Amino acid sequence: MSLPHALLAALLERPRSGLALARQFDKSFGHFWSASHQQIYRELSRLEADGLIASEAEADARGRKRTWRALAAGRDELRAWIPRDDPAPSLRDTLMVRLRAEAIVGPTGLEATLRARLKSHEDKLALYQGIEARDFPDPRKDRATAVQHLVLRAGLRHETYWIGFLTDALTVLCDPGLG
Amino acid sequence: MSLPHALLAALLERPRSGLALARQFDKSFGHFWSASHQQIYRELSRLEADGLIASEAEADARGRKRTWRALAAGRDELRAWIPRDDPAPSLRDTLMVRLRAEAIVGPTGLEATLRARLKSHEDKLALYQGIEARDFPDPRKDRATAVQHLVLRAGLRHETYWIGFLTDALTVLCDPGLG
DNA sequence: CATAACATGTAATGAGTTACATGATTAA
DNA sequence: TTAATCATGTAACTCATTACATGTTATG
Numbered sequence: 001m002s003l004p005h006a007l008l009a010a011l012l013e014r015p016r017s018g019l020a021l022a023r024q025f026d027k028s029f030g031h032f033w034s035a036s037h038q039q040i041y042r043e044l045s046r047l048e049a050d051g052l053i054a055s056e057a058e059a060d061a062r063g064r065k066r067t068w069r070a071l072a073a074g075r076d077e078l079r080a081w082i083p084r085d086d087p088a089p090s091l092r093d094t095l096m097v098r099l100r101a102e103a104i105v106g107p108t109g110l111e112a113t114l115r116a117r118l119k120s121h122e123d124k125l126a127l128y129q130g131i132e133a134r135d136f137p138d139p140r141k142d143r144a145t146a147v148q149h150l151v152l153r154a155g156l157r158h159e160t161y162w163i164g165f166l167t168d169a170l171t172v173l174c175d176p177g178l179g
Numbered sequence: 180m181s182l183p184h185a186l187l188a189a190l191l192e193r194p195r196s197g198l199a200l201a202r203q204f205d206k207s208f209g210h211f212w213s214a215s216h217q218q219i220y221r222e223l224s225r226l227e228a229d230g231l232i233a234s235e236a237e238a239d240a241r242g243r244k245r246t247w248r249a250l251a252a253g254r255d256e257l258r259a260w261i262p263r264d265d266p267a268p269s270l271r272d273t274l275m276v277r278l279r280a281e282a283i284v285g286p287t288g289l290e291a292t293l294r295a296r297l298k299s300h301e302d303k304l305a306l307y308q309g310i311e312a313r314d315f316p317d318p319r320k321d322r323a324t325a326v327q328h329l330v331l332r333a334g335l336r337h338e339t340y341w342i343g344f345l346t347d348a349l350t351v352l353c354d355p356g357l358g
Numbered sequence: 359c360a361t362a363a364c365a366t367g368t369a370a371t372g373a374g375t376t377a378c379a380t381g382a383t384t385a386a
Numbered sequence: 387t388t389a390a391t392c393a394t395g396t397a398a399c400t401c402a403t404t405a406c407a408t409g410t411t412a413t414g
Contacts (some may be wrong), residue, residue, distance in 0.1 A: 001401080002273040009280035019365055032275040039402065041367060062366050063409030075284060082277045082287040088299050089272055091337045094181040096211040096330055098261045101188035103326035105254060108261040120267050143357040147282035150351045151275055154344050158270045161340040165333050172329045178322040180373075198393055218374065220395060241394050242381030 004043050004052075006033050008070055008078045011053055015069035018044055028148060031128075031155055044068060052077055099169070111173050118166040125159035128152060183222050183231075185212050187249055187257045190232055194248035197223055207327060210307075210334055223247060231256055278348070290352050297345040304338035307331060 006029055010021060021044075022037035024030025035043075047053045052074035055066040070078075095117065102110050132152055139149035172178070185208055189200060200223075201216035203209025214222075226232045231253035234245040249257075274296065281289050311331055318328035351357070 002276040003401085005280060006276045009276070009283050013283050017365075018367095022365095028279055029276075032270045032272065032279075034269060034271075036403065037365090038367080038404090045367095060367075061409095062407095063364085063411085065365065065410090078280055079284050079287050082280055082284070083289050083292055085292050085295055086273055088296055088303075088341070090213060091211045091334060092213075093211065093268055094265055096333060097181040097185045097188070097208075099326055099330050099333075100207055100211075101184060101257055102261050103323045103330075104188050104192050105258050105261070107322075108258050110262050113262055113264050116264055117267055124267075140357065143286075144282045146351050146354070146357050147278055150348055151278050151282075153347065154275060154278075155270060157340050157344050161336050162267070165336050168332065169329055172325050175325070178319065178325050182373085196393075197395095201393095215375065216393090217376090217395080224395095239395075240381095241379095242383080242392085244382090244393065 002033065003035055003039065004047055005078055005081050006035075007040065007043055007047065008052060008074050011068055011070040012075060012078065015067050017065050017067050019065075021068075028151060032151070047074070102173075107173075111170060114166055114170050114173065118163065118170070121159045121162040121166065125156065125163065128155045128159065132156070181212065182214050182218065183226055184257055184260050185214075186219065186222055186226065187231060187253050190247055190249040191254060191257065194246050196244050196246050198244075200247075207330060211330070226253070281352075286352075290349060293345055293349050293352065297342065297349070300338045300341040300345065304335065304342065307334045307338065311335070 007021060010016065010029055018041050019037065022035075022040050024034065044053065045059070048055070048068075051071065053068050053070050055068045057064055057066045095113070098110060098113070102108055132149075136145070136149045136152070138145070140146055186200060189195065189208055197216065197220050201214075201219050203213065223232065227234070227247075230250065232247050232249050234247045236243055236245045274292070277289060277292070281287055311328075315324070315328050315331070317324070319325055
């Protein structure tokens, strides 16, 4: 349950409206913790009820822009949450289910899906490489920059790992020497 | 929504009871698509209602073992589902939120969490390597074996990628030349 | 002033988890 | 015969998504 904490962090960086947060709330946040605007508005209301953030306008200001900012209590809550342990999320991908099922009920033309996935990971890798070149000319400038660059490198590694696997998978599925 | 299809695949391989499926329903399935027994029993009921699987005993046989098997319609449904496209799941990990937040509100002692995560990925990698050595002496024996081995290799790649990233991350966070 | 774009919100649904309830079988 | 274990199931709750509803501001 880290959406509220992602929002707190984004608002500590700089006050923003709900819609600004919803538009992938930050160059870096949106890539690894996306959320719909409905989710974000709900969480913002909860964070306000808990006294962690505040805005000028009162509740149910439909149509009127509300700019949110984090309070001191919000900052404390975030700092306490950061070092908490939680279990590693397991690899959970329908593609693995499809492959495993394909091993049982025989060839089904899965190759096209693999190629589509490969393309999407290649595109994302190119996007991340563009961000790296543009936003991190000096990644060791200070601690904050170094950690942001580290998070971006996680994305680069993630896409690279998938591209490697999918290339491997296409080789196996298209191998005429099998089956 | 691939749990029902994972169950169909497992039952096509060999009929099983709900509990047997719940105990990570298969050496290979459980590692990349886990599910609680409550979820599994609910899905089994739905699959039965849809005429895709069947068992001998009638419904609400509390305490009595029910062995499920897939029907022909279940096999058809699975074969039709396998090649369907769905979007690549994005990197979604609370650790990325923690790191990104750490870049904003300063050092918080996140290193211990990173070391714990590193340990858990190293353990899982060793587990997968053991499975590979034991169950895949000849990974190119036939198409089914080759695809199962491929899925295992995804797991190996996944753990390797995380170990690389976490090692990198510890270097950055513990670097005295920053911050 | 009409309409497009901006901005916030509710309702319904489904997936997944936690806690609990119940019955059958086996072993001390 | 009591306790542990196996086995199946219900209830309540949270998270996330989809669809929809409503009001405001800018622009032609």
